[in-house]
Amino acid sequence: MDVFLQTLVAGLLIGGIYALIGIGMTLIMGVMKIINLAHGQLMMVAMYITYVLFEQFHLDPYFALLVAMPCLFVIGALLQKYLLNPLLKVDSILPENQVLMTVGIAMVLTEIIRFIFRSDYRSVKTGYSTATFYIGGISFNIAMFIAFGIAVLLTVALFFFLLKTDVGKSVRATAQNKEAALLMGINAEWITVLTYGLGSALAAAAGTLLLPIYYLFPDIGGPFTLKAFVITMLGGMGSTIGAILGGVVLGVAESLGATYISMALKDAVAMVIFLLVLIFLPGGLKTLTKI
């Protein structure tokens, strides 16, 4: 029973961070109707920013959030403005042009980072990376716990932004119906730029939070891109609540899979869930919650 609870707790904690990745992805998907295949790579870039800050200036990863998030916001916004938005005006056969563009962006980001930092594995070792505390026989990793806390805070802040501010409402309006939003005087193009920036910043936050408990190499982006859309599909495209649920479900499922099936097949667990959801619940969890 203890093993089970321990697995569950570990899964939940990591799930909080996954939710953050998923929310960023789902925001982009909701507004632009595209899959952002560069999501994990943007996260990877943020991780390297945090890494450099830690190595060069001994800045604590949690403070590095304040640098990495704005940086990635700017990068994301520029990518959207200069690479993705112009594609809307181009006439082409495949509607998936923007998706393929994100593939190109992902490749370039990974390779630039590989060029600068080589392919070596790196990690950020802080005093609390491996520290733990116990509640009733269940150990909690402090770094994971803090990360979970910050992830929850960021999520709450995002909800406040989306529900209460004018700009946030414009984002939701654009996601619901772009034409109608345009007619209401919302500058939809600017909203897409903002959303991509925001999504990238959230991915950056997730990356930075993961760094103290994870390791880092240029190819880490790919697996996280996969995770991000597993979460998004689990939750239902464009649903923020769904992304949170999806993140937690994925975290727990991976953690259970790693404990009870095999470590190596952990990633396959995610993929199998993904397929099952696609087949049996194509709308994702949001169709169950009706939110």
Add this chain to the structure above:
Amino acid sequence: MKRISWPTIVVIALLVLFPLVVQSDYYRHIFILSLMWVVIGSAWNLLAGYTGQVSFGHAIFFGTGAYTAGLGVTKLGISAWWGMLLGGPVALLVGLIIGWICFRLRGPYFALATIAIGEIFRLVAIDWRSMTDGMDGILIIQSFRSKLPYYYLALALAIACVFAVYLVLRSKWGYYFVAIREDQDVAETIGISSFRYKSLSLMISSYFTGMAGAFYMNYMAFIDPHVVFSLHDISIMAILVAIIGGVGTLWGPAVGAFIMVWLQEIFRSAFFGLLPQWVSEAHVLVFGLLVIFVIRYLANGIVGDWSKITGDWFKKKQLSYSSSGN
């Protein structure tokens, strides 16, 4: 049937003569790889460019074909050449099953599902050690020392594949495929079973990709899951080949295949050793930049936007804009 045009004959004749003129194994090797990518790119193009179903999982079929050939050797003790017969049909079966699962999904959902299935195949191939030998891969002995037989086999495959796509496009199927790409719902309302024709397109596509996989096993004599089920090196490369050349054009993938394989090789060898070694690490970077450039400025690829390219360069007024094969 319409007369086959002169340029086609000239190109085929040049390709047939090429290895007789060029004795270097190195150049023959690059041409063999290019021809193999013509097969995969054209196969992908039929499904994505003409039927509108963008697959991010063609490594599934490539790997299935390769492993059919390889496992025939290690498990059944038959020659890997049986793979050339069996690889296609086995990949086709896999395609049929994947189509049954995935074609209820549309657009981006379909693309996602193919990535997921591709990853599952790769992970299973790595972990099912008793069957596939996992990451140790499968090593066989090449049948021929010379590259000539492989060259002509690859050429035959490439011609067969492009010709098959050509025939399909001229038939009713081709029109059904394009109708589904343009608007699936409208296609349904005029009585085209989108599921049936998408499956047909996928079957043809997976068959040829499986053949290419089996050929790869025979030619390279070594495979492992990271090589043949690779998301980047196979699935995405197939997409790049078609995009660079021109999605939804008959010759696009063929042109794209030669460009991509050559670019890869030029950069991998650091411009044949003329430039410092670090250039060789930049080949993926160049791919990425090329993708961004082509999508941004040549949305229909080099073949699809040919008139635009020449128009831009020579400032000639184009009287007609035609995209071939469409």
